[in-house]
Each structure stands twice: as C-alpha cells, then as structure tokens.
C-alpha cells in the first residue's frame with residue numbers, strides 16, 4: 216500500500232528523535248546543559264530539544280577528532296578497509312532511508328517525496344562513490360632521472376571541520392564528509408541549527424558501520440557559537456563550509472585570526488537561465504525554469520532565480536510558467552502529492568516576504584503568487600512567485616533570496632543576455648537554452664560560472680564537480696576534485712647512490 220499523509224503522520228509521531236551531540240562515539244549533552252528548540256517548519260511545532268554546543272563542546276570534539284587521527288585507527292587503516300566501512304555506511308543509509316527522509320522533512324520542511332527519492336538516495340550514493348575511489352587513486356612519481364626518486368604523496372590534512380546549511384541538510388554534509396573521510400581525516404561536523412536531526416542520526420549509523428570512535432563527531436549549535444569556535448580553533452586543519460557568502464567571508468577571517476587553516480567555500484548564487492529566441496522546446500524549458508526556482512521551495516544555492524527571456528518568445532513562455540506556478544502551490548510536506556513544502560523557519564519566510572515587498576517597491580510587475588500561504592497550518596509557506604519587468608539593478612535581481620521568487624528579465628541580443636548574466640558578484644551556475652550548437656558553446660564559455668547547463672537545468676552526477684566562481688566560493692564538492700581539498704601533498708626526494 217502506498218504511503219499517504221495520514222500514514223506518514225502516524226509514523227512521524229513514533230520517530231525516536233535524538234538531539235544530543237555525538238562526540239567520540241557516543242551521544243552527549245552540551246556541557247552547559249543548554250538546548251535550543253527544533254521547530255518543524257510544516258507546523259511551527261517544537262519537535263525536539265537539541266544540544267546547544269559552544270566553544271567548550273567544540274574543544275572536546277576537536278580533541279576527540281585529533282586523538283583518533285593521531286592514533287591512526289582510521290588515517291592508517293588500509294584503503295580497502297576504509298572503503299569497506301564507508302560502503303557499509305552507504306548500505307545502512309539506504310536501509311534507514313524511510314526514517315532519515317522523515318527526519319529531514321520534519322526538520323526542514325521539504326516534500327517527503329523529495330527527501331525519500333532525491334536527498335537520501337543521493338547521500339547513500341555519495342558515500343558509496345567516494346568509498347570506491349579510495350583504492351583507485353594513485354600517488355605520483357616525478358620524472359627526475361635515474362639517480363633520484365621523487366614521490367608525491369597525498370596525505371590527509373588531519374582534523375576537518377564541516378559546517379553546513381539547512382537546505383539539503385544531510386546531502387550537503389555528505390558532500391564534505393565522504394571525501395574528507397575517504398582520504399583518512401577525522402571530522403567535526405556542525406549542522407545548521409535549523410536542521411541538525413539527520414546529521415545526528417548519521418553519526419550513529421557511521422559507528423554502526425565500523426567507523427572508529429572520534430573519527431566523526433557532530434556538534435549541533437548556533438553559528439555564532441559552535442560554528443565560530445570551529446572556525447577559530449587552532450587544532451582544526453581545514454574547514455569545508457557550505458552556506459552564505461557573508462558567513463563564508465567570516466570563515467576566511469577566522470582562519471587569518473587563528474592558524475591559517477585551509478578554508479573551502481561553497482556559497483550563494485544568483486543563477487541566470489537564458490532562453491534564446493531559437494529554443495527548440497519551450498515546454499521543456501518552461502518546466503525546467505519552474506522547477507529550477509520552485510524545487511525545494513527555492514532554497515537552493517543554484518536556484519535559477521534570474522530568467523532571461525528573448526523578447527520574441529517571452530509571452531508564450533510566461534504563460535507556461537504561470538501554469539507551473541499554479542500547479543506547484545505549497546502543501547503539507549508529509550503529503551506525498553506535495554511538490555513544494557514549507558520555508559525552513561519564520562525568519563527565512565519573513566526575509567523572502569521582505570524581498571517580495573522590495574520587488575513591488577522597485578516597480579517589478581507581479582505575475583504570480585507573492586503571498587504567504589497555508590496560514591492556518593501554523594507553518595511557514597510562500598506561494599510560487601514570479602516578477603516580470605525586472606531589471607538587473609533591482610534588489611530582487613542582485614541579492615540571493617533563497618525562496619520561491621523568480622525575476623524575469625528580457626533581452627534582444629545574445630551578447631546582451633550574457634552581459635546581464637555575468638553582471639553579478641556570484642558565479643555558481645548558469646543555463647542556456649538554444650538549438651544552435653555554436654551559440655550554445657559560445658555562451659557556455661562566456662558565462663562566468665562553475666557549472667553551466669545547456670538545454671537542461673540542475674542536472675549533474677556525483678562524478679562531476681560542483682562549486683562556484685567569484686563570490687560563490689572556492690574548491691569543488693563532488694567528483695575526485697573534492698578529495699583534493701582534504702589532502703596535503705608531500706614530496707619526498709630520495710637520492711640513489713650508484
């Protein structure tokens with residue numbers, strides 16, 4: 216029998232929710248005894264109390280990570296054994312998919328079908344893929360002649376702090392954890408305060424898979440406390456951060472103020488989607504544009520939030536888009552029919568509504584949505600919203616809204632579109648729709664973004680790198696390139712005597 220809203224609500228009521236930190240292989244309260252409420256965005260109800268870790272807890276977690284790293288229980292384990300344990304973890308994630316998906320939806324409000332069919336399977340795939348890489352990456356020998364040996368080895372950096380956001384809580388965490396663990400590091404993970412539940416459960420599954428104590432620690436807590444303490448910690452060797460550009464900049468400062476730890480940033484975006492006059496399939500492009508901004512309530516770093524339409528196709532395109540906006544009205548996140556769920560919390564909802572106001576104030580023309588929805592639910596919902604007649608200087612075209620709000624801009628020449636697309640301090644992703652292969656390539660090469668889609672949107676694979684140009688960040692998640700962030704290169708020169 217397929218699941219229904221009622222059957223999900225029954226199962227959710229029976230979930231055992233863990234809110235304590237996970238340090239050195241066991242759940243512990245924050246030393247201060249402080250907690251913060253975990254509020255479900257679908258209903259506005261408190262569903263758990265979560266340990267509010269601060270600098271003291273971070274010290275304990277970093278010390279556990281350091282001990283485990285220095286002991287070699289993980290860092291010196293044979294590649295085959297590390298692979299076996301991470302593959303087991305991937306299996307356990309799939310075995311516990313239903314529970315993890317419900318925790319994710321309860322915690323951050325995304326539709327249960329997305330948690331079940333997108334997030335959690337991708338998390339399992341991420342661990343399996345990096346596990347498989349472990350015994351396939353070779354070190355190097357430099358071409359320095361017969362009387363010398365110059366070896367170039369990749370060594371784990373040591374203790375990695377992973378600090379992640381709330382929009383894809385477990386997936387963003389796994390993009391850091393899987394490559395960092397695969398190459399032999401110990402990790403302290405700080406999930407976002409809005410969405411700590413799946414990370415806490417993952418830590419237990421990792422122990423069950425055989426990950427030694429102290430190799431993966433999870434410290435839930437506020438950014439200004441737990442996050443800052445990790446950023447400033449002198450015994451953290453590297454930070455893998457995903458979040459806003461604003462906080463990304465803070466992590467670079469923390470590094471400079473402490474031990475010059477390596478900092479890798481996956482930050483915000485303002486993705487342009489360009490539809491050229493000769494787009495061969497307006498239906499597909501309109502569907503992709505709608506999902507590109509309304510999927511995950513628009514809380515996606517690469518959300519296609521600026522739609523650049525050629526004036527000749529604008530009218531039919533907007534009609535199709537408005538049709539999608541109607542179909543994607545927000546619903547209860549636990550209803551399997553829901554395509555758009557709740558905004559993560561009241562603060563974020565108010566922020567998005569504030570941007571909608573700014574759109575009105577600056578003269579953009581509202582053609583869909585624009586209001587809070589499901590106000591009787593107690594939760595935080597916003598209608599799929601589209602503004603036409605936007606110009607690229609307006610605030611809604613410049614700042615990352617991180618909600619279901621689309622800005623439509625118009626152009627007449629391809630070069631004009633490319634110029635507008637690049638006129639942003641972000642550079643995470645971009646898309647272009649055209650059937651002219653020359654125009655497609657030329658545009659793709661001219662767009663200043665880490666990821667470019669041609670005649671599609673938000674497609675990718677764990678084998679392809681993801682990350683941004685400009686203020687969208689540095690370094691890449693996914694693909695073998697992700698492992699480069701968590702290793703240091705060591706060169707050993709051996710003189711061979713005749």
Ligand code: NAD
Nearest residue numbers: 379380381406407438439442443458459462481482483516
């Ligand atoms: P955020 O920057 O507010 O928070 C991210 C993490 O940093 C959280 O764990 C938070 O607790 C912590 N933090 C917050 N303030 C801090 C401080 N002063 N010191 C140390 N740590 C602090 O971001 P968010 O609101 O959780 O997530 C949304 C942002 O994430 C958006 O900008 C989005 O574009 C970005 N994002 C980027 C990618 C990517 O791959 N490029 C992916 C997902 C999300």
